[in-house]
Amino acid sequence: MIENVIRLRMSTADGHYAGGLVDGARILQLFSDAVTEGLIRHDGDEGLMRAMNAEFLGPVWSGDYIEIRATLVKTGNTSRTFECTAHKLIQLDGPHDSSARVLAEPELVTKAIAVAVVPLDKRRPAS
Secondary structure (H helix, E strand, C coil): CCEEEEEEECCCCEEHHHHHHEEEHHHHHHHHHHHHHHHHHHCCCCCCEEEEEEECCCCCCCCCCCEEEEEEEEEECCEEEEEEEEEEEEECCCCCCCEEEEEEEEEEEEEEEEEEEECHHHHCCCC
């Protein structure tokens, strides 16, 4: 099973809306990065994203620590399907506060199904 994990803190530069709310497109970008790593590990090529269907389930703010996962769940002739999740692990107590708390249970904030394609002539076993 191929599963890729990215953990990072959302910076103030990621905050796009009032109060430091992070644009959902930032999470989709991270999903794409995790899928790309999975394609490289599976096929030795970055491939091309074909489709992504996402659900945004909770807010992400500047200062939150996020864990991104992309798990390869289906392999076609050229297509690769990944289940992607973003969980909030740590959140600040407020936008102007330095105190933070580790969440008792990671909070699922975004989930998606991503389909990518690796052209036949680009595939090679990853080393």
